[in-house]
Amino acid sequence: MALLDVCPVEELPPCSVKIVYAGSIAVGVYNLGGAYFALEDRCSHDDGPLCEGDFDCDEGVAICPRHGANIDIRSGRALTLPAVQPVDTFPVRVEDGMIKVEVL
């Protein structure tokens, strides 16, 4: 397990996302109304750059820019086709004002 610095809390305001890299894995870290969630930046449908697509902050949904699948950022669950499998999620925590994500 690796604990990765994302950014200071003030650099990730509500309804924003920041993508960080851990080796070959890219992770999108989201602020949803003050709660933080992390989702692998790889769509379960066809490996699209999921977290680079739109973020529906009202619903907490990432919209894949490749074919439009909706993924719940809290659970990684696929909500719409063409994705059916969940996307990996990662624990997020804040320590001393710094957002950190635990990546396997």
Ligand code: FES
């Ligand atoms: S790669 Fe994301 S919907 Fe196809």
